[in-house]
Amino acid sequence: MDKLSFENHIASRYDEELEQIFSQLMAMGGKVEQQVQLAVKAILDSDSNIAERVIQGDKDVDRMEIRIDEDCVLVIARRQPTASDLRLVISVTRAVADLERIGDEAEKIAKHALELIEHGPLMSGYTVVSQLGVSVTAMLHNALDAFARFDADAAMRTIDEDKQVDQEYKAALSELDTLMASEPALLKQYLNLVWIVRSLERIGDHAKNLCEQIVFVAKGKDIRHQ
Amino acid sequence: MPDMKVNEKHVTVGKQFHDDPRMTMRNVNVFYGEKQAIHDVSIDIGKNEVMAMIGPSGCGKSTFLRSLNRMNDTVEGCRVEGEICMDGESLYNTKLDVVELRARVGMVFQKPNPFPKSIYENVAYGAKIHGLADSRIDLDEIVENSLNKAGLWKEVKDRLHQPGTGLSGGQQQRLCIARAIAVTPEVILMDEPCSALDPIATARIEELIKELSENFTIAIVTHSMQQAARVSDRTAYFHLGQLIEVNPTEQVFTMPEHELTEGYITGRFG
Ligand SMILES: Nc1ncnc2c1ncn2[C@@H]1O[C@H](COP(=O)(O)OP(=O)(O)OP(=O)(O)O)[C@@H](O)[C@H]1O
Numbered sequence: 001m002d003k004l005s006f007e008n009h010i011a012s013r014y015d016e017e018l019e020q021i022f023s024q025l026m027a028m029g030g031k032v033e034q035q036v037q038l039a040v041k042a043i044l045d046s047d048s049n050i051a052e053r054v055i056q057g058d059k060d061v062d063r064m065e066i067r068i069d070e071d072c073v074l075v076i077a078r079r080q081p082t083a084s085d086l087r088l089v090i091s092v093t094r095a096v097a098d099l100e101r102i103g104d105e106a107e108k109i110a111k112h113a114l115e116l117i118e119h120g121p122l123m124s125g126y127t128v129v130s131q132l133g134v135s136v137t138a139m140l141h142n143a144l145d146a147f148a149r150f151d152a153d154a155a156m157r158t159i160d161e162d163k164q165v166d167q168e169y170k171a172a173l174s175e176l177d178t179l180m181a182s183e184p185a186l187l188k189q190y191l192n193l194v195w196i197v198r199s200l201e202r203i204g205d206h207a208k209n210l211c212e213q214i215v216f217v218a219k220g221k222d223i224r225h226q
Numbered sequence: 227m228p229d230m231k232v233n234e235k236h237v238t239v240g241k242q243f244h245d246d247p248r249m250t251m252r253n254v255n256v257f258y259g260e261k262q263a264i265h266d267v268s269i270d271i272g273k274n275e276v277m278a279m280i281g282p283s284g285c286g287k288s289t290f291l292r293s294l295n296r297m298n299d300t301v302e303g304c305r306v307e308g309e310i311c312m313d314g315e316s317l318y319n320t321k322l323d324v325v326e327l328r329a330r331v332g333m334v335f336q337k338p339n340p341f342p343k344s345i346y347e348n349v350a351y352g353a354k355i356h357g358l359a360d361s362r363i364d365l366d367e368i369v370e371n372s373l374n375k376a377g378l379w380k381e382v383k384d385r386l387h388q389p390g391t392g393l394s395g396g397q398q399q400r401l402c403i404a405r406a407i408a409v410t411p412e413v414i415l416m417d418e419p420c421s422a423l424d425p426i427a428t429a430r431i432e433e434l435i436k437e438l439s440e441n442f443t444i445a446i447v448t449h450s451m452q453q454a455a456r457v458s459d460r461t462a463y464f465h466l467g468q469l470i471e472v473n474p475t476e477q478v479f480t481m482p483e484h485e486l487t488e489g490y491i492t493g494r495f496g
């Protein structure tokens with residue numbers, strides 16, 4: 001896909017600037033993916049150390065966002081990117097915002113995990129979280145993978161996965177509903193789980209947004225809200 | 227992806243034609259002696275359209291632009307083939323009065339070139355020789371109107387009889403635009419009109435181009451991508467004498483159709 005390489009600018013520093021922005025985006029993606037995995041692990045293992053690590057880690061995510069955004073502003077000011085370069089820089093600024101929001105959701109999950117641990121873990125309800133966690137982390141992974149290769153087809157396939165995630169989310173909510181009705185005394189804990197599955201579903205939505213940006217970069221088409 | 231190679235039978239990609247054309251060019255070839263500088267170019271320029279022409283140095287932008295008002299006639303050894311029409315009428319018709327043609331298709335050059343005369347005379351000159359004014363009062367009005375449209379009136383109204391060459395570069399360029407407008411052209415050709423100007427003077431001219439397009443058809447050659455992006459409705463990309471792509475400007479700068487266009491506007495090696 002040579003059309004989307006950063007290379008061959010007559011100003012070779014420009015190649016480096018774009019390369020730099022993109023590799024930072026990939027690093028941020030990797031960090032955020034890890035945050036989500038750890039947050040899910042913190043609930044399933046009732047591990048408060050991991051939950052704390054996720055909460056701490058979100059500060060790194062925020063720093064990465066600001067750094068990448070600054071670099072995008074600079075490259076726009078310096079180079080006035082056009083065509084594929086312009087689409088790349090714009091998509092990075094949008095993707096960074098989604099990654100940051102995913103980071104926030106991971107942090108929320110971690111906070112709910114801590115509350116759950118404090119209240120005393122539940123006996124049931126984890127299966128739905130685990131299942132949704134697997135689907136959402138896979139979706140996020142696929143989105144980042146497609147971004148790394150500007151693979152619009154893979155992005156479209158990943159967008160489709162969001163339907164599955166939404167179904168699993170609905171199923172999880174109704175399952176948690178039933179559990180809450182049968183064990184009203186554990187309402188607080190179950191509400192933690194409700195918030196957690198809600199965050200996972202939101203992460204799926206953000207992963208979908210990332211995929212839309214891949215299509216924008218590769219094809220020049222804005223497929224948001226379609 | 228359209229074919230990348232520049233070859234004899236290449237096809238221009240995009241939207242080179244227009245529903246309501248002012249000028250229609252078909253299969254235009256331009257030669258300097260044996261050397262062919264423009265190869266088989268077909269394009270329309272619409273009424274009230276601003277058409278930007280971009281491309282690497284030496285690709286033939288000026289050559290093509292000059293053939294639109296027969297300025298190439300004055301170039302030794304230059305030959306123009308094909309069809310160049312304004313409002314359906316061929317410009318290369320032998321009966322056509324070339325002086326009148328140059329009034330209908332005015333030109334503004336890279337370097338401001340006011341006559342060594344007063345500001346007033348610079349603008350009035352064309353109107354006088356084309357018999358557009360019956361009286362001094364008419365002429366005064368034409369001068370004021372043209373300077374106004376060129377955004378220069380306020381700055382020069384108290385010094386109309388001082389030499390045009392005493393103005394700043396940006397003012398001189400606006401004076402040349404006023405001079406072109408004074409003879410009520412239909413089309414204004416501009417060849418890198420801002421390359422000698424600072425950003426403020428450039429912004430003024432760009433603003434002016436937008437306003438002028440309400441009444442005139444404009445073709446502008448520019449080396450500034452940003453300028454083309456700001457002022458034009460469509461952009462034409464030339465490469466080695468061929469017209470590679472014509473498309474709405476917003477498309478050319480976000481999602482060009484041809485790889486050669488992409489390479490040029492993103493500043494990559496060809
Ligand atoms: N009077 C001339 N006699 C012979 N060849 C010429 C003449 N004018 C231009 N050429 C040649 O025709 C080709 C196109 O030149 P032209 O000036 O139209 O290019 P251009 O796109 O306007 O370039 P630039 O961006 O540098 O102004 C070039 O190869 C040039 O050397």
Ligand SMILES: [Mg+2]
Pocket residue numbers: 287288289417
């Ligand atoms: Mg030129």
